[in-house]
Every structure is written in C-alpha cells, then in structure tokens.
Amino acid sequence: MAAITSHQRATPPGRRVKALIDELWRDKAGFAGILMIAALILMASAAPLIAPYSPTTQDLRMRLAPPVWEPNGSWKHLLGTDHLGRDVLSRVIHGSRVSLTVGVAVVLLAGTFGVMLGLIAGYRGGRIDSFIMRWIDTQVAFPGLLIALIILAVIGPSMLTVILVLSLNGWMVYGRLTRGAVLSVRQTAYVEAAEMVGCSAARVVFRHILPNLTSPLLTLAILEFARIVLAEAALSFLGMGIQPPATSWGLDVATGKNYMFRAWWLVTFPGIAISFTVLAINLVASWMRLISDPQEREKQFARQMRALRKKRASHALQETPSS
C-alpha cells in the first residue's frame, strides 16, 4: 500500500490557506485584529528605524512639549515630550517591544510547562493525575498578583523576573485544558489502535493526541497573551515590572501620572497603545474561537443557509409577477 502523500489529501494546503483567508475576510473585526497585530509586530521589529528619536534621548529645553495639534506643539515631537524632553512617539514605538517580548516569552514558557503537566496527568492518570490536579487546584487559589509582588520585591524587578513570575502564575489554565482534552481523546479508536500496534507512549502522546489540542490551545494562548500584556503593564505601572531606563507602556503611564494635571498626553498615548494591542489580540481570539468551535460553525452555517433561502425566496417572489 502506497503511503498517502499530501496530494491525495481531501483539500490541498494551498486551498486550505485560501479558505482560511476567505473566512477571515468574512469576519471584519477579526481581519482588523490580524492587521493591527501585523502592524504591531512590524513596529516592534523595526522600532529603531521607524522611531524619530531614541527612546532615551533627552532634550531638556523641550520638556513637556504638547502634541503637534496643541497650541504650543511642534512638528519635531508629534505626540509631545515627557518631563525629561524624551519623545513620546518614540517611546510608544519602542514600548511595543517589551510588551510583545514578555507576552511571547510567558505564553511559551507557561504554555510548555502547563501542556506537559496536562499531558502527563491525562495520559498517565491515577496518582500522578490526582497529584497534578491537586497542585493546580491549590495554585489557582493563590492570590497571584500579591505573590508576584512579594517575589519581585525580594529578587528585584527586571524583564526576566517579570517573565518568570508571570509564567509561574499562569501555567495552570493550560494544564487543565490539556488534561481534559487528553481524557476525551484517550478512549477514541485511533489512539487505542496506535497503542495496540505498539507505539511508544511518547509517540502516542505527541503524534496522536497532541494534534487534537492544537486549536483550543491556540485560542487559549492568544487569550493568555492578551492577559499577559495587561499584567506586564500593570506590574510596570506599580513600579515592580520593567525598570527605567528601559521603556514600557505601563512604566510610561506611571511616570506620566505625576504630570497628569499639566501634561495629559503622557498618560494618554501609552495607554491607547496598550488598549489597541489588547483589543487586537482579543478580536483575533474571538474570531479563532468562532471558527474552531464546531457548534459555532454549525450555527454559522445554519445562518448562511437561512440567508440564502431568504434570498432565493425573494428572488422567486420578484420573478413571479413578470413571468
């Protein structure tokens, strides 16, 4: 028997990509979210090229300059400057790097750990399973932010410690989701068949079980990414996250807070940057959830059919009198 090649699959990969793009285009909000994220990634990776100034260059003669459209604004600093004369636009552009780095690192770290423990718990079962689940139940009930603050206070805040602390607090959701999904897939015929023909445990888990978890895990990872961006901003705002002279949106809001009464632009623009980033991720996540949930797909299909029937019926009505 010849091996099944990719040509013999029901849908060739090229058409699958096109179908995905079509589907994305149908959900305009999700499409906008993808565009925003793409723009953000571009902005973060090319920050030194796009930003008009370095985020740390001080211009002490131009302190607290307002944005360009305000009475005293100048074209030199489009979004104004802060209390040290640093360009707000450049700082916002560079701040995207921190948010994205922390977000990606935490999702990868917490996701890997959580998925691993979830796979072990679900596949092994028995005592290991109940131990891991107790551990998760216990840690979920910890006051996460306060534990994070106490750890950061003792070992000192930095980008690395923020990543570690947020991963420590966030792996449990992946573990729970993975374990549940493994339990439901374990009993299926193809997994039992794979075990029967003598596949190693690792092969069964990674080759036959894990691919089933891709879409729920991806949706969860995107949602977690949004949560992490907000958490990093909050920690930096509280002074326990990214430390100066590094740049972070949350940190900039915190410094802007002291000048809130004279310079509204200092708190406003980094805040807008955080909101837009998180909104874009949330839009993509809700689109992902719609297309990866079979029930939702069914509903959507039913809606389309109903709309089609309506259209046909109205066409028929229009055509009857003329004929």
Added chain:
Amino acid sequence: MGRYFLKRLLQGVAVILGVTVLVFVVTRLVGDPVKVMLPLEATAEQRAAFEKQLGLDRPIWIQFADFADGLSRFEFGDSLWQRRPAMEIVFEKLPLTLGLAFMGIGLAFFLAIPLGIIAALRPGGASDRSTVFLSLIGLSVPQFWLGLLLIVVFAVQLGWLPTSGVDTPAHYIMPTITMALPALARLVMIVRSSMIDELNQQYVKTCFAKGLSFYRVVGVHALRNASLPVVTLCGWELIRAVAGYSVVVETVFAWPGLGLTAIQAIEREDLILLQAIVFTVAILVVLINILMDMVYKAIDPRLKIA
C-alpha cells in the same frame, strides 16, 4: 454534602499552607531579608543584631516552625515601617478593601444582567453586536489607565469629583467604576451566552405556548437557569477584585486599603507587613470560594440531592 464541604475545607487549608511555604521560601531562602530590609551602609554588628531580632540566626526549620506558629495565632511581628503589630494594620485597612471590592463587583453584577439579557434577546442584532464590541473594549482597556482617564476628565477638567481619598460618598464613585469595568465586561459576555442557550431550550417555548408573559418567561424562568454560570463567575470576579484589582485601583486613587498598603510596604521594604497582607488575602480567597460554593448550592436544587 458534609463530605463535600470537608473536602473543600481541606483544599482551603492546602491553599493557605501552600502560600505560607511559598512566602517563607521566597523571603528566607531565595532572598536575604536582612539585605532587603536594612540600608546598604549598615555595619556588620547592626546586621547581626537585626538577624538576632528577627531570629534569622537560628536553623531554618526552627525558623519555619516559629513562622508557622506565629501564623496560626495571626501574629507576624511588628511592622518595620510603622513599628506596631502588622495584623493591627491589616485589620484597620481590610474593611476599605472589602467595601470597594463588593461595591465594584456588585455594580458590575447589577449592570451585567440587564445588558446581557438585552443582547441575548436578538443574537446578531444591533444591540447584541454593540454590547459584544463594547465589552471587548472594556476587556482591553488597562484598569489603571481607565482610572487615570476618569481622574483627568472628571476631577481635573470638570472638577466634579475628588481625585483621591475616602472622606465622602463622592470619593467612592470613580474607584467603584474602575473596579467594576473588567468584571462587567466579562459578566455581560457570560450572561449573554448563557441566556442565548436558555432561550433556545424547549421549556421556553412551552412557557410561551401556555401564555406566560414575556417578562415572566425571560426574567424568571430563563434567567434562573442562566444564573448558575453567572454566580460562579461573580465569585471569581470577587476573588480577582480582592486579590488583584485592589492593588491597582487603590494605587491609582490613593485608596488606603490593603492593596495600597502592600505597595507601600514594598517601597519601605517592610517584608513583615507584606507577609501579613499576603496571608490575610489568601485566607479571604479561600473563604470567598467556600461562600460561593454555598450560594451555588442554594440556587441549584439539583445539587442538594448529591
């Protein structure tokens, strides 16, 4: 049912034990409390005296036994910053934090129910789409930033409301709104989706068919069944508010509760006060969890038999 609660209680004890061990390990083993709490220019004699004062010169297991013994009697020692028992400060600040959390989540709950129902009546309609979009925005705006924007607009520009403090009822308005927003966004979504599910059930058709009024069917029959996930989520939101949001909201509005005190304790390197706060909040989280279980059982008659 008794066995179930015993299990939950044991789980609660495990949580508190876990937090205790974690806090102990972090403060005593990972970090050096003497280095954190004393200024850099302290002499070796001062360090040794301080170590002796805190009992840090003893073996680690004796330190832990002492630590756990203190916890069981709610004693953490004196706050290094205020020079009085840490728990005294905690009990002083606790009502303000709990008050703000309950008001914020209460506001979110009472707004989320009507908004979610209106959205669920016509899924995909204009009111539904705008509700979903607005709650997505509500989920995306950082809480601390929302608070600062409220201050800029209503306190600085318009001058209607005070910026910070707790003296009059007007001081409660902006912190409560800020506290409520993320919870409101999540609650609206869950009310909406569980109401949509319930309204598609057969019993709703039966109710309409036997001639019950629209308000009775939606507001009593469907809402009661849809309220179970909402109550669960409300409990989680309350926990989030006490254990997380309070730190942020209290910092923004200088609200003198536990959250702001935690930040001040960090700034003044007062690990003893910080430990007392973390421990108290962990107990609160466990208590709210058990309370929510009881509420859940009270409103779902199916669980009484089990």
